[in-house]
Amino acid sequence: MYWLGGPGTIYVLIAFVFAVYAQGKVKSTYSRYARISNSRGLTGAETARALLQQHGVYDVEVELTSGRLTDHYDPRVKKLRLSQEIYHGNSLAALGIAAHETGHALQHNQNYAPLSFRNAIVPVAQLGSSLALPLLFLGLAMSLPGLADLGILFFLGAVIFQIVTLPVEFNASSRALAMLGDGNYLSQQELGPARAVLQAAALTYVAAAAAAIAQLLRLLSIRRSRD
Secondary structure, eight states: HHHHHTTTHHHHHHHHHHHHHHHHHHHHHHHHHHSSTTTOOHHHHHHHHHHHHHTOOOOEEEEEEEESOOOOOETTTEEEEHHHHHHHHOBBBHHHHHHHHHHHHHHHHTTHHHHHHHHHHHHHHHHHHHHHHHHHHHHHHHHHHHHHHHHHHHHHHHHHHHHHHHHHHHHHHHHHHHHHHHHTTSHHHHHHHHHHHHHHHHHHHHHHHHHHHHHHHHHHHHHHTTT
């Protein structure tokens, strides 16, 4: 029970409330604009392929993936994967999301520094997420402060990953809106809803970073309380 109600728990609770709000905002905004078709009748897949070709990227494959809102770009195999609603859909939400993922592909093609750094620290972040708490709790239980500190250091890697994700995602959205507007894929009136969808999605990344920082603060509080 100490771990559930220990020092710093308030940080985690605040971050949790924010995350719930962010998820609700994404769902409501997406649902609203997933019902409005774009004036050109383009699908998400057609838009992604056209944007890639327009920007000279010919080695990225656009393919269908399972799930709902599971859209992502995989830099390891250069595949832009779109969920069924986005791949086949022609809504304003679909085009915004497809263009956002295309933005990631362009980042990769242009060696965008924050994306390169984020990709490089993925193993560190994964290791930190899995080892941080066991090392911290074991260190405190066995009165080995060095081991506890090592756990916190590992978790710091996961926090850095979440923070670096923010400029990567914001930049992809900025690219998406610019490409959709400049290429006349969406009219000026249609860009507003697409922007709203991407801004709502961005909240989830902010929430993830906030949750990671909150957890780090909680772990530091627990560690200080045992000195």
